[in-house]
Amino acid sequence: MVSKSEVGIILMNLGSPDSTAVPDVKRYLLEFLMDKRVIDYPWLFRKILIEGIIVPRRAEKSAEAYASIWWEDGSPLVVLTKQLQAAVQHDMDVPVEIAMRYGNPHPQVAFDNLLKKNPQLKEVIVLPLYPHYAMSSYETAAEYAKEIYKKKKYKFRLSIIPPFYDETAYIDAVAESMRPFLQQQHDYVLFSYHGVPERHIRKGDITGQHCMKVTDCCHVKSPAHGYCYRHQVTITAELVAAKLGLPREKWGISFQSRLGREEWLKPYTAGLLETLPKEGKKKLLVVCPAFVSDCLETLEEIAVEGKHTFLSNGGDSFTMIPCLNVHPMWVKAIVQYCQQIMQTETV
Numbered sequence: 001m002v003s004k005s006e007v008g009i010i011l012m013n014l015g016s017p018d019s020t021a022v023p024d025v026k027r028y029l030l031e032f033l034m035d036k037r038v039i040d041y042p043w044l045f046r047k048i049l050i051e052g053i054i055v056p057r058r059a060e061k062s063a064e065a066y067a068s069i070w071w072e073d074g075s076p077l078v079v080l081t082k083q084l085q086a087a088v089q090h091d092m093d094v095p096v097e098i099a100m101r102y103g104n105p106h107p108q109v110a111f112d113n114l115l116k117k118n119p120q121l122k123e124v125i126v127l128p129l130y131p132h133y134a135m136s137s138y139e140t141a142a143e144y145a146k147e148i149y150k151k152k153k154y155k156f157r158l159s160i161i162p163p164f165y166d167e168t169a170y171i172d173a174v175a176e177s178m179r180p181f182l183q184q185q186h187d188y189v190l191f192s193y194h195g196v197p198e199r200h201i202r203k204g205d206i207t208g209q210h211c212m213k214v215t216d217c218c219h220v221k222s223p224a225h226g227y228c229y230r231h232q233v234t235i236t237a238e239l240v241a242a243k244l245g246l247p248r249e250k251w252g253i254s255f256q257s258r259l260g261r262e263e264w265l266k267p268y269t270a271g272l273l274e275t276l277p278k279e280g281k282k283k284l285l286v287v288c289p290a291f292v293s294d295c296l297e298t299l300e301e302i303a304v305e306g307k308h309t310f311l312s313n314g315g316d317s318f319t320m321i322p323c324l325n326v327h328p329m330w331v332k333a334i335v336q337y338c339q340q341i342m343q344t345e346t347v
């Protein structure tokens with residue numbers, strides 16, 4: 001058990017380029033895609049692929065996309081994470097810092113800032129802002145925080161909040177953030193999650209024999225589920241749909257942001273946005289619960305590109321539901337998760 005005066009909190013998100021200038025976007029993409037948990041090919045092959053092919057080809061287009069969604073005070077993801085920091089700090093009355101897995105602010109800066117604010121710091125709670133476990137999201141953020149903590153030999157205790165994909169407070173916050181949008185006419189609600197390669201799902205299967213091997217694997221009980229992104233996003237959608245009373249035929253799941261030639265989790269959002277209007281689902285609501293802050297992947301890929309695809313294939317109306325951002329119920333959920341950690345007995 002730690003008291004408020006002994007604790008500090010770090011909200012850790014993915015990160016964005018420092019600006020929309022191509023060299024900044026290049027630097028960001030290099031750091032991101034050279035992460036062995038994001039592109040898990042052998043180091044030399046990864047280096048040649050990323051530095052020689054993907055980043056040079058992608059940087060300019062990516063910079064343009066970022067420029068199209070950039071806000072006056074910076075990247076939406078960073079600005080929204082800062083707003084969340086202020087809200088949590090206000091409600092908890094403990095120091096809160098933000099850190100990014102890629103780019104700035106670096107986790108070491110966040111640890112050091114907490115120490116500067118309170119040299120008596122006994123415990124730092126890190127909340128990776130990913131509801132679901134994926135090697136390329138939650139795991140890399142948590143491992144990076146641990147790596148820096150060990151390297152710097154900090155004396156305070158480090159606690160990392162686990163994925164919260166099925167926690168009531170998170171589910172309730174997502175459901176309530178969606179509820180006002182359900183008042184408008186709609187034929188279908190699409191839960192669009194960031195995709196990952198199917199290979200990552202099989203690789204992360206701790207049993208080696210469950211994920212994408214057993215029929216309907218996401219609904220068959222297994223210890224693999226603790227590390228399975230596909231299972232966890234399925235459960236989030238089912239719990240939110242149940243909470244909102246959505247009939248089963250009125251909602252579905254898809255996966256966006258595919259990169260490269262490998263097979264990623266299916267169905268792909270882009271393909272579904274072309275076919276849904278042909279199935280009579282012409283009024284669409286899209287929600288993206290893998291992202292807790294709006295970012296390039298929601299504001300550009302879904303709200304602009306996705307909308308265009310849907311409407312130009314016969315859709316009538318397309319609404320993207322904003323991410324949790326600083327929704328009061330989301331802030332409350334974070335406060336609750338941090339307080340649970342603070343009340344845990346230490347040995």
Ligand SMILES: C=CC1=C(C)c2cc3[nH]c(cc4nc(cc5[nH]c(cc1n2)c(C)c5CCC(=O)O)C(CCC(=O)O)=C4C)c(C)c3C=C
Nearest residue numbers: 014015016038062077134136137194196259290295296297
């Ligand atoms: C192999 C590539 C990628 C994997 C695997 C991947 C997994 C993954 N990503 C997120 C969350 C976000 N990704 C974002 C941007 C983004 N993602 C990739 C690649 C992979 N992501 C790239 C190259 C980019 C950069 C933009 C681009 O050029 O398309 C973002 C947005 C960041 C922002 O600044 O707004 C988020 C958030 C998750 C949750 C995830 C695995 C589950």
Ligand SMILES: [Fe+2]
Nearest residue numbers: 136194257297
């Ligand atoms: Fe991504």
Ligand SMILES: [Fe+2]
Nearest residue numbers: 211228230231
């Ligand atoms: Fe699985």
